[in-house]
Amino acid sequence: xxxxxxxxxxxxxxxxxxxxxxxxxxxxxxxxxxxxxxxxxxxxxxxxxxxxxxxxxxxxxxxxxxxxxxxxxxxxxxxxxxxxxxxxxxxxxxxxxxxxxxxxxxxxxxxxxxxxxxxxxxxxxxxxxxxxxxxxxxxxxxxxxxxxxxxxxxxxxxxxxxxxxxxxxxxxxxxxxxxxxxxxxxxxxxxxxxxxxxxxxxxxxxxxxxxxxxxxxxxxxxxxxxxxxxxxxxxxxxxxxxxxxxxxxxxxxxxxxxxxxxxxxxxxxxxxxxxxxxxxxxxxxxxxxxxxxxxxxxxxxxxxxxxxxxxxxxxxxxxxxxxxxxxxxxxxxxxxxxxxxxxxxxxxxxxxxxxxxxxxxxxxxxxxxxxxxxxxxxxxxxxxxxxxxxxxxxxxxxxxxxxxxxxxxxxxxxxxxxxxxxxxxxxxxxxxxxxxxxxxxxxxxxxxxxxxxxxxxxxxxxxxxxxxxxxxxxxxxxxxxxxxxxxxxxxxxxxxxxxxxxxxxxxxxxxxxxxxxxxxxxxxxxxxxxxxxxxxxxxxxxxxxxxxxxxxxxxxxxxxxxxxxxxxxxxxxxxxxxxxxxxxxxxxxxxxxxxxxxxxxxxxxxxxxxxxxxxxxxxxxxxxxxxxxxxxxxxxxxxxxxxxxxxxxxxxxxxxxxxxxxxxxxxxxxxxxxxxxxxxxxxxxxxxxxxxxxxxxxxxxxxxxxxxxxxxxxxxxxxxx
Amino acid sequence: xxxxxxxxxxxxxxxxxxxxxxxxxxxxxxxxxxxxxxxxxxxxxxxxxxxx
Numbered sequence: 153x154x155x156x157x158x159x160x161x162x163x164x165x166x167x168x169x170x171x172x173x174x175x176x177x178x179x180x181x182x183x184x185x186x187x188x189x190x191x192x193x194x195x196x197x198x199x200x201x202x203x204x205x206x207x208x209x210x211x212x213x214x215x216x217x218x219x220x221x222x223x224x225x226x227x228x229x230x231x232x233x234x235x236x237x238x239x240x241x242x243x244x245x246x247x248x249x250x251x252x253x254x255x256x257x258x259x260x261x262x263x264x265x266x267x268x269x270x271x272x273x274x275x276x277x278x279x280x281x282x283x284x285x286x287x288x289x290x291x292x293x294x295x296x297x298x299x300x301x302x303x304x305x306x307x308x309x310x311x312x313x314x315x316x317x318x319x320x321x322x323x324x325x326x327x328x329x330x331x332x333x334x335x336x337x338x339x340x341x342x343x344x345x346x347x348x349x350x351x352x353x354x355x356x357x358x359x360x361x362x363x364x365x366x367x368x369x370x371x372x373x374x375x376x377x378x379x380x381x382x383x384x385x386x387x388x389x390x391x392x393x394x395x396x397x398x399x400x401x402x403x404x405x406x407x408x409x410x411x412x413x414x415x416x417x418x419x420x421x422x423x424x425x426x427x428x429x430x431x432x433x434x435x436x437x438x439x440x441x442x443x444x445x446x447x448x449x450x451x452x453x454x455x456x457x458x459x460x461x462x463x464x465x466x467x468x469x470x471x472x473x474x475x476x477x478x479x480x481x482x483x484x485x486x487x488x489x490x491x492x493x494x495x496x497x498x499x500x501x502x503x504x505x506x507x508x509x510x511x512x513x514x515x516x517x518x519x520x521x522x523x524x525x526x527x528x529x530x531x532x533x534x535x536x537x538x539x540x541x542x543x544x545x546x547x548x549x550x551x552x553x554x555x556x557x558x559x560x561x562x563x564x565x566x567x568x569x570x571x572x573x574x575x576x577x578x579x580x581x582x583x584x585x586x587x588x589x590x591x592x593x594x595x596x597x598x599x600x601x602x603x604x605x606x607x608x609x610x611x612x613x614x615x616x617x618x619x620x621x622x623x624x625x626x627x628x629x630x631x632x633x634x635x636x637x638x639x640x641x642x643x644x645x646x647x648x649x650x651x652x653x654x655x656x657x658x659x660x661x662x663x664x665x666x667x668x669x670x671x672x673x674x675x676x677x678x679x680x681x682x683x684x685x686x687x688x689x690x691x692x693x694x695x696x697x698x699x700x701x702x703x704x705x706x707x708x709x710x711x712x713x714x715x716x717x718x719x720x721x722x723x724x725x726x727x728x729x730x731x732x733x734x735x736x737x738x739x740x741x742x743x744x745x746x747x748x749x750x751x752x753x754x755x756x757x758x759x760x761x762x763x764x765x766x767x768x769x770x771x772x773x774x775x776x777x778x779x780x781x782x783x784x785x786x787x788x789x790x791x792x793x794x795x796x797x798x799x800x801x802x803x804x805x806x807x808x809x810x811x812x813x814x815x816x817x818x819x820x821x822x823x824x825x826x827x828x829x830x831x832x833x834x835x836x837x838x839x840x841x842x843x844x845x846x847x848x849x850x851x852x853x854x855x856x857x858x859x860x861x862x863x864x865x866x867x868x869x870x871x872x873x
Numbered sequence: 874x875x876x877x878x879x880x881x882x883x884x885x886x887x888x889x890x891x892x893x894x895x896x897x898x899x900x901x902x903x904x905x906x907x908x909x910x911x912x913x914x915x916x917x918x919x920x921x922x923x924x925x
Contacts (some may be wrong), residue, residue, distance in 0.1 A: 189912055190912035191916070193912060195911060211904055212905065212906045213908040213909030214905070214906045214908045215906070260899055263899060264896065264899055267896070267899070268892065271889075271892040271895075279881075291874070294877075436884070
């Protein structure tokens with residue numbers, strides 16, 4: 153891939169050091185959902201190379217990833233912030249979670265078989281041209297023999313995947329697409345060899361090899377789409393590198409979450425997500441539970457409070473005694489419940505399965521009938537078998553095998569470029585049927601990031617004090633307040649003795665009076681019904697500064713776009729009435745329900761489904777997972793919890809919601825293309841099968857019918873790009 | 874017609890050369906990032922010398 157020695161010569165580390173660097177620890181994988189062009193590649197690579205200690209960086213645009221080789225001292229944070237300064241969203245990936253080797257090897261293997269089949273097809277076709285144009289006797293036999301010498305080894309090597317699949321299906325007593333395929337290839341090759349040995353007129357070597365080639369092309373496309381989806385799903389799992397700060401004998405040690413056991417003491421710094429269920433033994437902080445329940449108001453966590461994995465610690469340093477970790481944690485138990493719900497969810501039969509279910513038995517019966525008919529009519533088994541193999545070749549499912557993979561590849565490629573990842577093969581088909589869209593609020597339509605309201609009601613003096621106090625804290629409300637005030641050109645007031653009281657707020661001295669910014673009970677104010685912080689100026693009543701949730705980019709556009717497509721849009725949230733009403737008004741949504749528990753969301757979806765609607769659920773929290781798996785099709789943003797992403801069919805990689813409306817359009821188009829493709833291949837079959845049954849299918853006709861139907865189908869699919 | 878005894882081996886050899894070339898590209902991982910390679914050629918970064 154890259155010449156390491158040349159780039160390392162730039163920094164000239166001693167050769168010994170290069171060999172001792174533990175590559176497994178030094179290598180970083182970074183996910184870059186928004187890169188799309190040549191300039192992005194060179195910006196990202198230059199940005200990464202500029203970080204001291206980075207030896208080599210290489211972007212893979214197809215997978216939207218960067219691989220970094222660096223000295224073991226290089227911190228991933230430095231790489232991520234270097235990219236963020238350049239304006240790219242970047243996330244760390246856990247290399248251990250990704251197994252690139254396996255999928256790549258299979259893809260290469262398929263590609264190699266396809267290359268061999270392509271080579272064989274071209275040569276055999278060229279040799280066949282001589283036969284088609286009238287070579288006779290010894291010349292024809294020679295061309296047939298040379299074709300056989302090329303075709304037989306090629307088939308033996310390239311068609312192995314079909315033979316293996318067909319064999320395992322037959323062993324299990326089932327019929328799948330690979331059975332007629334293998335039968336057609338083997339029968340055609342066998343009959344042609346027999347005919348060649350008997351100096352016969354017709355040999356179908358070209359058709360057999362072409363069949364293998366086109367089917368392998370379909371198989372390769374199919375595999376690549378699945379592999380991309382699978383590796384991206386792994387990538388999402390790898391997004392959260394699970395680490396915890398464990399206290400061992402008073403010292404903090406970073407350990408993988410998997411190594412935590414009940415009874416361990418862990419430390420959770422402000423801003424971090426809780427790695428396990430537990431009980432707070434020291435510290436005081438506010439805890440954000442929005443991913444679990446959808447409520448935006450943080451709750452207070454004190455010594456003795458129970459906390460759950462997935463919650464975010466906002467202000468103070470917490471020491472927690474683990475009560476359940478890993479697979480036993482509440483988060484994981486929820487994820488397991490979802491997995492159970494998923495398997496129970498009614499299986500959707502894809503268009504391809506429906507087509508294959510009709511096709512496989514149909515073709516066998518047709519070929520068998522033709523063979524019996526000819527045998528009875530002429531009494532010649534050789535002719536009968538020839539006819540049967542011609543029928544099998546002509547009805548070849550090349551077009552069928554290409555119809556769906558080519559469309560799905562084109563469509564998911566198109567959506568991937570827009571920042572959407574299709575995790576499930578039938579998701580596009582199901583998305584095309586949707587008529588009702590349900591959104592979750594917190595974290596989906598909104599960013600879960602607060603924005604202060606009504607700052608203009610404060611006078612300049614109060615604003616200055618608020619800014620000075622807010623700047624002293626890392627609490628999300630303070631950070632957001634400070635940012636907004638600074639943006640409004642406010643200068644901080646001069647304060648003394650600034651002190652943060654974890655879990656409560658910030659206090660300071662202003663001209664001998666204590667000024668405070670923080671929670672309502674601490675300040676002595678009446679709490680509002682929405683997220684707010686309270687400012688006490690040391691005299692007069694405390695001032696409430698309310699916050700609303702910042703709208704996610706594209707939220708307005710996506711709601712407008714969906715309405716324009718005639719879908720009904722519904723908002724279901726676990727948050728309070730006031731917060732939900734505000735967002736619904738902003739987006740122009742008529743139907744919105746607040747205070748929904750997870751069961752309520754599922755019940756709502758079940759009611760809609762029973763009424764004949766097809767529901768798309770868009771959500772991110774743990775409280776949405778059941779709804780996500782109950783809906784006909786589901787989408788979650790990349791920021792969603794693991795469990796929610798697992799439960800959904802499509803994942804939004806970027807921060808923007810707008811691609812959802814376009815995805816619906818693309819999904820409808822791709823379903824239409826799939827149907828068109830089936831029609832095209834049926835038309836070819838309807839035209840050619842009578843010829844085959846009548847015994848008029850020369851190898852030339854077989855080759856023409858097969859190649860042209862496959863090529864038409866592929867071109868039709870490419871119109872989607 | 875005896876020309877065929879030269880031409881057919883020659884055409885097969887040329888085809889096999891192409892196949893060998895394909896194997897080589899496969900081994901070098903040239904199909905791992907088709908989109909990136911398509912874009913990389915547009916960037917002037919490595920016009921003077923290839924990427925180290």
